[in-house]
Amino acid sequence: MRVLVTGGAGFIGSHFVRSLVRGRYPALTGHVVVLDLLTYAGTLTNLAEVRDGVEFVHGDIRDAATVATAMAGTDVVVHLAAESHVDRSIAAAADFVTTNVVGTQVLLQAALDAGVGRFVHVSTDEVYGSIDEGSWPETHPLEPNSPYAASKASSDLLARAFHRTHGLPVCVTRCSNNYGPHQFPEKVIPLFVTNLLDGRRVPLYGDGGNVRDWLHVDDHCRALALVAEKGCDGAVYNVGGGTELTNRELTGLLLDAAGAGPEMVEHVPDRLGHDRRYSVDWSKIAAELGYAPSVPFAQGLADTVRWYAERRDWWEPLKPR
Ligand code: NAD
Numbered sequence: 001m002r003v004l005v006t007g008g009a010g011f012i013g014s015h016f017v018r019s020l021v022r023g024r025y026p027a028l029t030g031h032v033v034v035l036d037l038l039t040y041a042g043t044l045t046n047l048a049e050v051r052d053g054v055e056f057v058h059g060d061i062r063d064a065a066t067v068a069t070a071m072a073g074t075d076v077v078v079h080l081a082a083e084s085h086v087d088r089s090i091a092a093a094a095d096f097v098t099t100n101v102v103g104t105q106v107l108l109q110a111a112l113d114a115g116v117g118r119f120v121h122v123s124t125d126e127v128y129g130s131i132d133e134g135s136w137p138e139t140h141p142l143e144p145n146s147p148y149a150a151s152k153a154s155s156d157l158l159a160r161a162f163h164r165t166h167g168l169p170v171c172v173t174r175c176s177n178n179y180g181p182h183q184f185p186e187k188v189i190p191l192f193v194t195n196l197l198d199g200r201r202v203p204l205y206g207d208g209g210n211v212r213d214w215l216h217v218d219d220h221c222r223a224l225a226l227v228a229e230k231g232c233d234g235a236v237y238n239v240g241g242g243t244e245l246t247n248r249e250l251t252g253l254l255l256d257a258a259g260a261g262p263e264m265v266e267h268v269p270d271r272l273g274h275d276r277r278y279s280v281d282w283s284k285i286a287a288e289l290g291y292a293p294s295v296p297f298a299q300g301l302a303d304t305v306r307w308y309a310e311r312r313d314w315w316e317p318l319k320p321r
Contacts (some may be wrong), residue, residue, distance in 0.1 A: 001030030003228075004074045006061055006107065007042065007081030008034030008054075011183040012122070014046035016078060016221040021053035025225035028076060035070045035074035036081060041184050041294075045314065061103035064110065071110040076228050078106055079121045085186055086126075086148045090272050094252040100151035101158070108170070119159070119170045120228050125238065127153040127174060128254070130187055130275035137281045138174070138236040145273050156236075163234040171231035173224060175239035178279055179300065180217030181307040185315045192251065193308045194315050196258035206270030208248030211277035215241030216295035226289045237289070238280035243297040257305045 003020065013036070019025060020032055033055045036042045047054055059066035061081045071077070081103065083089065083096045104121065108177040111119045121315040128136045129143030142157070162168040179189045192202040223239040232235065245253075251265060258264075285291040308315060 009036040009042035013080040021050035027229040089148035096151040104155035121159040135281035176213035216300040219293040240282035242291040
């Protein structure tokens with residue numbers, strides 16, 4: 001079994017690779033190849049603990065020749081490489097289109113040419129837009145609002161098209177907000193935790209009433225392994241965590257964890273086009289593949305805060321001073 005993980009030096013990808021190399025997904029055991037460009041968001045430090053168990057290819061998913069070489073002989077692709085930060089897509093969207101859309105098309109074509117047995121395209125709940133009440137099923141229309149979400153929705157449609165047109169055995173996953181160790185300190189939880197560790201205030205967007213569902217990265221990666229092993233060709237699977245919080249509530253929990261008071265919150269103007277609420281209905285993956293999140297949020301958050309407290313060596317070089 002040869003498993004190609006794109007974006008395997010980033011937050012979620014490196015968690016998946018560390019788990020894979022340590023034998024936590026027995027159905028996928030074999031040769032692990034990571035293809036990653038090592039942008040600002042990717043670092044080999046994330047793979048240091050399992051470096052001997054990984055073949056690392058430093059390359060760009062937009063580069064067809066590099067991708068064809070990395071893809072040769074691959075059985076399973078888990079595609080996580082992406083530009084992933086909404087705020088960056090608002091400031092400048094070009095890399096989001098070239099990496100997330102064109103890069104995915106290059107990978108799908110190479111997977112088709114190489115005859116891979118499974119292509120897991122890792123997407124996001126943000127493709128559905130914003131929902132005031134209830135939860136989206138996988139059949140809900142795609143109504144992305146940020147350039148990031150639009151680029152992910154575009155890549156989802158390309159993945160669908162490669163299945164429908166060419167019969168490529170693609171599965172698409174759409175998960176909620178991940179948290180855990182090794183997340184780049186621009187995303188809300190590591191940004192707030194590291195600011196508080198440094199005695200700096202945390203910037204809370206707008207009225208803080210935006211709602212997100214939180215999913216521990218370990219649960220997400222287990223879901224990806226299940227989909228890689230048992231997913232139906234052409235299917236879409238939502239993956240949720242079951243912990244919905246407003247950003248205000250999340251901020252309160254992080255202040256408590258750091259022993260800080262409300263004076264450490266800096267209210268800043270809302271993000272442009274800020275989606276109010278995300279909520280996926282993940283009953284399909286639960287019923288068909290036996291997925292259930294297993295990390296209680298309070299425990300996962302406490303572990304994550306502790307990891308950042310202990311790993312200044314990891315995040316300090318990544319934060320603007
Ligand atoms: P990340 O930003 O931490 O990591 C992305 C990785 O992709 C990095 O290692 C980077 O070097 C690599 N990369 C970027 N452009 C590349 C290119 N052109 N060629 C090769 N490699 C490239 O992202 P993440 O948070 O780990 O997210 C992984 C995937 O999961 C993304 O597709 C993202 O859309 C999706 N997702 C993330 C979340 C979340 O909460 N983090 C939620 C839903 C979906």
